[in-house]
Amino acid sequence: MVKRIVVVGSGQLGTALATIGGANVSLVDRAALDITDLAAIEPALSELAPDVVINASAYNRVDAAETDPDLAFAVNATGPAYLARAATALEARFVHVSTDYVFGGTQQRPYCEDDPTEPLGVYAASKLAGEHLALAYAPTSLVVRTSGVFGRTRSGTGGNFVLSILRQARAGKPLRVVADKIAAPTYAVDLARAILSLVAVGASGRVHITNSGCCTWYEFACAILEEAGIDAAIEPVSYSGTADVARRPLYSVLDLSRLESLGVTMPHWRDGLRRYLQEIEV
Numbered sequence: 001m002v003k004r005i006v007v008v009g010s011g012q013l014g015t016a017l018a019t020i021g022g023a024n025v026s027l028v029d030r031a032a033l034d035i036t037d038l039a040a041i042e043p044a045l046s047e048l049a050p051d052v053v054i055n056a057s058a059y060n061r062v063d064a065a066e067t068d069p070d071l072a073f074a075v076n077a078t079g080p081a082y083l084a085r086a087a088t089a090l091e092a093r094f095v096h097v098s099t100d101y102v103f104g105g106t107q108q109r110p111y112c113e114d115d116p117t118e119p120l121g122v123y124a125a126s127k128l129a130g131e132h133l134a135l136a137y138a139p140t141s142l143v144v145r146t147s148g149v150f151g152r153t154r155s156g157t158g159g160n161f162v163l164s165i166l167r168q169a170r171a172g173k174p175l176r177v178v179a180d181k182i183a184a185p186t187y188a189v190d191l192a193r194a195i196l197s198l199v200a201v202g203a204s205g206r207v208h209i210t211n212s213g214c215c216t217w218y219e220f221a222c223a224i225l226e227e228a229g230i231d232a233a234i235e236p237v238s239y240s241g242t243a244d245v246a247r248r249p250l251y252s253v254l255d256l257s258r259l260e261s262l263g264v265t266m267p268h269w270r271d272g273l274r275r276y277l278q279e280i281e282v
């Protein structure tokens with residue numbers, strides 16, 4: 001039977017879920033529902049009679065979270081708890097999305113779902129709290145961890161690493177990019193498709209979803225310029241020299257074995273990048 005899916009949050013992932021899911025998906029943006037507003041959640045969701053509720057909203061400003069922990073925890077931890085509780089009350093499955101930043105980054109191999117977590121900052125801690133609360137209030141939740149998301153936003157106003165590199169290169173600004181921090185960039189459309197596949201097979205618990213392969217942010221930036229046909233120099237720099245306020249994991253590649261055992265194979269990040277550049281007509 002076709003499932004009625006409510007997606008809360010209209011950023012990169014929410015927009016991609018609405019595009020891929022088509023008529024099965026109702027996209028609810030922040031103007032329609034603020035997930036920190038407990039009283040508003042159950043009425044808003046029950047009106048849409050969902051079989052599945054996917055939380056694609058988040059407070060993603062990693063550095064700003066260090067000085068605004070109340071808002072980071074309200075959106076990334078308490079909000080998901082409210083959504084999970086409401087989904088359970090409506091007998092809907094809950095899907096929550098988390099981050100590679102729950103890990104400390106000292107491991108030498110990709111992180112599995114059960115590896116010990118070690119959040120290095122407020123954003124990471126708030127996302128980890130959100131995972132625990134989602135599973136506490138809705139024990140059959142699917143909790144997806146992903147990394148380095150790039151995609152289109154509904155409003156067209158959102159930013160991501162790809163757009164930022166393109167913007168700086170076109171403006172002739174000097175490009176300096178970290179060459180000792182490794183992760184898997186992930187195209188929002190590929191992430192959305194994988195989440196909907198997991199929803200279709202009724203997967204629950206924690207599952208890692210990223211594009212396959214991995215790279216340093218410097219390698220990713222070089223690939224962006226190559227694929228876009230822009231000739232600009234990029235200086236590789238060390239992470240220790242950046243102005244980041246929050247600490248981030250140096251290595252946060254996620255192991256995809258569990259995802260693959262559930263029947264989902266991910267395209268390589270470079271393939272995702274090419275399709276994203278086509279989508280935004282670069």
Ligand SMILES: NC(=O)c1ccc[n+]([C@@H]2O[C@H](COP(=O)([O-])OP(=O)(O)OC[C@H]3O[C@@H](n4cnc5c(N)ncnc54)[C@H](OP(=O)(O)O)[C@@H]3O)[C@@H](O)[C@H]2O)c1
Pocket residue numbers: 008009010011012013014029030033034035036055056057058059060075079097098099100127146147148149150153158
């Ligand atoms: N982006 C990444 O690189 C990355 C990496 C790892 C994990 N993730 C996770 O992946 C998921 C999807 O991320 P994304 O890249 O799609 O994020 P995004 O583009 O920043 O979208 C987040 C959305 O959440 C909305 N939102 C913020 N506060 C809200 C509230 N109180 N109530 C309702 N909506 C609210 C935002 O609305 P406004 O536009 O109005 O602010 C925005 O539309 C998130 O869980 C994120 O933590 C992302």
